[in-house]
Structure formats: C-alpha cells, structure tokens
Amino acid sequence: MTTVLVVDDQPLQRYGFRVLLDSIPETEVVGEAAHGAEAVRKTAELRPDVVLMDVRMPGMDGIEATRRIVESGGRSRVLVLTTFDLDEYAHAALRAGASGFLLKDARPEELLAGIRAVAGGDAVIAPALTRRILDEYARHVPADRSDPSEDPRLASLTDREREILVAIGKGWNNGEIAARFVVSESTVKTHVGRVLAKIGARDRIQAVIFAYDLGLARPGAG
Amino acid sequence: MTTVLVVDDQPLQRYGFRVLLDSIPETEVVGEAAHGAEAVRKTAELRPDVVLMDVRMPGMDGIEATRRIVESGGRSRVLVLTTFDLDEYAHAALRAGASGFLLKDARPEELLAGIRAVAGGDAVIAPALTRRILDEYARHVPADRSDPSEDPRLASLTDREREILVAIGKGWNNGEIAARFVVSESTVKTHVGRVLAKIGARDRIQAVIFAYDLGLARPGAG
DNA sequence: GGGGCCGTAGTACCGCGGTACGACCCGCCA
DNA sequence: TGGCGGGTCGTACCGCGGTACTACGGCCCC
Numbered sequence: 001m002t003t004v005l006v007v008d009d010q011p012l013q014r015y016g017f018r019v020l021l022d023s024i025p026e027t028e029v030v031g032e033a034a035h036g037a038e039a040v041r042k043t044a045e046l047r048p049d050v051v052l053m054d055v056r057m058p059g060m061d062g063i064e065a066t067r068r069i070v071e072s073g074g075r076s077r078v079l080v081l082t083t084f085d086l087d088e089y090a091h092a093a094l095r096a097g098a099s100g101f102l103l104k105d106a107r108p109e110e111l112l113a114g115i116r117a118v119a120g121g122d123a124v125i126a127p128a129l130t131r132r133i134l135d136e137y138a139r140h141v142p143a144d145r146s147d148p149s150e151d152p153r154l155a156s157l158t159d160r161e162r163e164i165l166v167a168i169g170k171g172w173n174n175g176e177i178a179a180r181f182v183v184s185e186s187t188v189k190t191h192v193g194r195v196l197a198k199i200g201a202r203d204r205i206q207a208v209i210f211a212y213d214l215g216l217a218r219p220g221a222g
Numbered sequence: 223m224t225t226v227l228v229v230d231d232q233p234l235q236r237y238g239f240r241v242l243l244d245s246i247p248e249t250e251v252v253g254e255a256a257h258g259a260e261a262v263r264k265t266a267e268l269r270p271d272v273v274l275m276d277v278r279m280p281g282m283d284g285i286e287a288t289r290r291i292v293e294s295g296g297r298s299r300v301l302v303l304t305t306f307d308l309d310e311y312a313h314a315a316l317r318a319g320a321s322g323f324l325l326k327d328a329r330p331e332e333l334l335a336g337i338r339a340v341a342g343g344d345a346v347i348a349p350a351l352t353r354r355i356l357d358e359y360a361r362h363v364p365a366d367r368s369d370p371s372e373d374p375r376l377a378s379l380t381d382r383e384r385e386i387l388v389a390i391g392k393g394w395n396n397g398e399i400a401a402r403f404v405v406s407e408s409t410v411k412t413h414v415g416r417v418l419a420k421i422g423a424r425d426r427i428q429a430v431i432f433a434y435d436l437g438l439a440r441p442g443a444g
Numbered sequence: 445g446g447g448g449c450c451g452t453a454g455t456a457c458c459g460c461g462g463t464a465c466g467a468c469c470c471g472c473c474a
Numbered sequence: 475t476g477g478c479g480g481g482t483c484g485t486a487c488c489g490c491g492g493t494a495c496t497a498c499g500g501c502c503c504c
Contacts, residue, residue: 099353109331117349124352127344133355134316134345158480171428174461186483193462203462203490205427206393212434382451396491408453415492425460425492 002119003030005048005076007039007065009057013104017052020108027115036060040068043076049119053098055082055089063092070097077118090129100124153199154214161198162216164191168207169217224341225252227270227298229261229287231279239274242330249337258282262290265298271341275320277304277311285314292319299340312351322346375421376436383420384438386413390429391439 004027006017014032021027031046033039035057043051051069055062066078077099082089090101099118102111103126114124125133157165167177174192178185192204201207211217228239228251236254243249253268255261257279265273273291277284288300299321304311312323321340324333325348336346347355379387389399396414400407414426423429433439 110335113332113335113349117352120349122349122353124349125347127339127342127346130339130345130347131321131343134347160481169431171424171431173425173427183481184483186485187481189462190482193464196462202393203395205395205430208427208430209391209393209434209439212431212439217431217434380450405451406453408455409451411492412452415494418492 001025002027002050002115003046003048004028004115005031005033005039005042005046005051007033007036007051007057007062008054008081009034013054020111021115024112027112036062036065036068039065040072043069043074044072047074048076050115051076051078052115053078053080055080055093063089063096066093066098067096077121079114079118079124090125090133094125101129102126103128153210156198157195161191161195164188165195165199165207165211166216168192168195168204169211171208223247224249224272224337225268225270226250226337227253227255227261227264227268227273229255229258229273229279229284230276230303231256235276242333243337246334249334258284258287258290261287262294265291265296266294269296270298272337273298273300274337275300275302277302277315285311285318288315288320289318299343301336301340301346312347312355316347316355323351324348325350375432378420379417383413383417386410387417387421387429387433388438390414390417390426391433393430 004017004021006014006021006029008014008017011034014034018029018032021029030048031042033042037060039051039053039062040060051066053062053066057065062080066080069076069078078097079100079102080089080093080098081102081104083104093101099121100114100123102114102124106114106126117124154162163181164177167180172180174185174188177192178188181188192207195201196203196207199207199210201210208217226239226243226249228236228243230236230239233256236256240251240254243251252270253264255264259282261273261275261284262282273288275284275288279287284302288302291298291300300319301322301324302311302315302320303324303326305326315323322336322345324336324346328336328348339346376384385403386399389402394402396407396410399414400410403410414429417423418425418429421429421432423432430439
C-alpha cells in the first residue's frame with residue numbers, strides 16, 4: 001500500500017486524483033493540501049510515501065514546497081505535476097530534489113506507474129521532457145572516457161589501497177584516516193606511499209585530482 | 223499503427239515480443255533481426271517506426287547498431303533493452319542516439335508506453351536508471367540559478383586569488399605556480415594563505431576539493 | 445595628502461607529508 | 475615446509491606547505 005498526499009489549489013483536481021488513486025487497492029490518499037505551506041505541514045504530519053505536487057499554486061509554490069519537504073529529511077518522495085511542459089519548472093523541480101516530474105495530461109496508468117516508481121525510490125520524468133533532458137545530457141556530459149573506473153592504475157591497487165585513495169579524495173589528512181580506519185598513522189603513511197607510487201601521483205593532491213577524475217570522489221561527500 | 227523491428231539474438235525472446243506487440247492493434251512487428259548488422263540492414267529496408275534493440279548480442283552489439291541506425295538519418299527511433307541495469311550500457315546507448323532505454327523485466331504496459339512515447343518522438347528511460355541520469359545531469363549541466371560559482375566564498379576572492387585557486391586545483395605546487403605566474407614563491411604563499419582563509423579551507427587539498435565541487439577545476443585540465 | 449585595497453616580496457618557524465628503510469603477522473599455495 | 479602477498483607498525487630524515495609578521499609600490503577615492 002502506497003500512501004499519497006495530494007497537493008493542488010483546485011478542489012476539483014484534488015477530487016479527481018483521490019477518486020483515481022482510491023479506486024485501486026495499491027494506493028491510498030491519506031490527505032490533501034491546497035497550497036505549499038499546507039503541503040509542508042501535512043507531509044510532516046502524515047508522512048506519506050508520495051507527495052503529488054502541483055507546481056502552480058498561490059502563495060508558496062510547488063517548487064519551494066518541494067525543496068522544504070526534501071530538506072526536512074523525511075521519507076516522503078515528491079512527484080511534481082504541471083499542466084504545461086515548461087521545462088524551467090522541470091529543471092527547478094528536479095534541482096529542488098523532486099523524484100519525478102509528470103504532466104497533468106498523463107494517462108492514469110502513466111501516473112500510477114510514476115507513483116509506483118517514486119515510491120520505490122526510483123525517479124521518473126515525463127517522456128516529453130525526457131528527450132530534452134537527454135539532449136542536454138548528451139551535449140554536456142563528457143564523452144565516456146572509456147569508463148575511467150577501469151583505469152589500469154586503479155586495477156593495480158589492493159582493496160585497502162583503494163579505500164585509502166577514497167579517503168584521500170575526501171580531503172582527510174593521515175591522522176584522520178588513521179582514526180577512521182583505526183590503524184596507526186605509520187600504517188596510513190605506508191599505504192599512502194604505495195598508492196601514490198602505483199597511480200603515478202607526486203603527492204596526495206594529485207591523488208585527489210586522480211580520484212575526482214575517476215569519479216571515486218564525489219562532490220558533497222564529507 | 224506503430225511498426226516495430228525486434229532485434230535480439232535469442233529467437234524465443236523475439237517470439238515473446240512479437241506475441242505481445244501483435245496482440246494489440248496499436249503495434250505491429252514488421253521484422254526481426256538476430257544481430258547488429260542485420261538490424262542495421264533491416265531498418266534501412268523496412269523503415270520501422272521503432273527498433274526494439276537488445277544490447278548484448280554476438281558480433282556487432284546493440285550500441286554500435288544503434289549508432290549506425292541513428293547516423294543513417296532515417297526516421298526510425300531506437301528503444302534499447304537490457305537484462306541488467308548496467309549503466310555503462312545506458313550511457314553508451316543514450317550517447318549513441320537511442321531514444322530510450324528500458325529493462326527487459328519491465329511490465330508489458332511499461333514497454334508499450336515506452337514504444338508509444340518513442341514512436342511519438344519522445345524519449346523514455348527506465349525509472350531505475352532515471353535517478354542516475356538525473357544525478358549526472360544535475361552535476362554536469364550548468365544549473366541556471368543555483369550556480370555554485372556564485373558561492374559567496376568565491377565572491378570574496380580577488381581576481382588574482384581566483385587564478386591562484388584554479389592553479390591549486392590543477393595540482394600545481396607553490397614553485398610551479400610561481401614559475402607560471404612569474405612571481406616569487408613567497409608571493410604565491412601569501413596568495414595561497416589568503417585563499418585558504420577566505421574559502422575556509424584547512425590546506426590546499428581541501429581547496430582542490432572546493433575547486434572541483436564548484437566546477438572551477440575540470441578533469442583532464444593542466 | 446591620507447587611507448584602503450591589492451599585489452608583490454621577504455624572513456622565520458613549525459608541522460605534516462612523503463620516503464626509505466626494517467620488521468612482524470597472517471593466509472594462501474606450491 | 476617454505477615462499478609470497480597483503481596489512482600492520484616503527485624510526486629517521488628532509489622538504490614543502492602553511493602561518494605570522496613586516497614591508498613597499500601602485501591605484502583609487504574621499
């Protein structure tokens with residue numbers, strides 16, 4: 001059973017979603033909200049699996065509400081709906097942390113598939129928008145690099161050394177690495193030295209760059 | 223009526239798709255191919271609306287076949303199928319110009335929705351992959367508003383200090399920076415110290431990470 | 445003219461990082 | 475049984491990195 005909170009400023013629209021979702025055993029509408037602030041409050045209160053969020057609303061709009069819901073750290077996933085395929089909305093919504101973006105004219109089975117996917121932790125985008133996303137993607141994402149994680153220099157590292165490399169990529173100094181791995185700093189130095197030699201890095205700084213280039217290190221990782 | 227070419231090296235799999243697609247009036251399987259080369263040839267010959275393409279095949283694989291079909295400039299759209307959610311396949315396929323990427327364990331209605339979307343000129347991605355695509359997308363495509371290069375810590379840097387930060391991000395040591403900027407190493411140290419203080423970094427390693435997170439440093443540079 | 449910001453430069457000091465050893469334990473395998 | 479790779483730990487040494495402080499010329503603006 002997937003619990004859903006329906007957010008839309010139009011009562012009739014909310015009614016339509018409720019009828020649709022309650023007509024099948026898989027989903028249940030546990031609440032409704034008419035604007036962003038109410039959506040944030042009811043999400044915290046009802047903890048639905050999925051929040052069905054309209055973008056255009058008076059007061060706090062769906063984007064801002066989505067951002068707050070996501071930042072609150074709860075379990076609820078947000079599936080954003082809009083009447084138009086205005087992709088600035090889509091971009092903003094997805095960057096706000098929405099798990100999906102669909103058009104209101106989606107057929108019922110598409111909406112249900114979207115809710116199912118979002119509830120399962122996946123993401124979903126309206127097909128009409130997917131093309132643009134993919135075009136942008138193909139244009140911006142650098143060509144392959146023949147999968148850098150298969151770099152021969154990486155292959156020569158032992159498991160432990162790979163862990164060390166990741167730790168270096170996080171910006172930790174030897175003492176911090178020693179503390180987190182519960183070994184002595186001498187041991188860390190030994191490992192670091194071997195890692196540098198194997199990947200051909202002059203110092204740990206170039207190891208950090210190496211880790212980033214290969215995608216071992218990720219922005220925002222602490 | 224949507225015409226479909228089914229490409230898979232396993233006859234039984236092709237049969238399954240044919241039964242499914244011919245069971246509904248909306249789609250019609252107009253041909254089959256057992257490997258990439260045959261897929262390319264039959265696509266040119268039959269001009270199907272959609273090519274249902276398996277990735278893993280002996281000889282020319284689905285990726286290469288997709289690339290050739292797309293480059294041939296025909297009207298046919300390619301919908302790639304795979305058993306596993308190996309995202310290196312997904313990336314390669316989408317970069318090869320595929321209009322969609324689904325898993326073989328997709329439910330029939332998902333597959334049909336995918337074919338419908340692709341035939342209509344839209345694109346479709348398996349929900350399980352959409353999240354990764356979005357993550358990549360968010361990381362690579364310049365965000366129009368929450369541009370990290372507007373980070374207040376960056377704004378406090380002078381032009382010279384920004385140059386120094388970029389140089390740090392390239393992995394250069396103080397001597398190298400001094401040589402390239404034609405200043406003394408003392409000057410470099412002064413700048414570096416100020417940069418670290420302003421961006422709140424403990425050492426140049428965290429400055430490197432900072433530069434990468436903000437997109438100041440780019441893989442493959444320097 | 446005076447004050448601030450910026451870029452430049454220097455000295456002095458300390459600590460971390462990196463290297464070069466040597467050493468021990470463990471599990472695996474010939 | 476011995477050898478070998480991997481992980482662990484230690485000592486010693488040196489150099490680069492980072493900090494603190496001072497200093498000066500150029501520039502802009504009050």
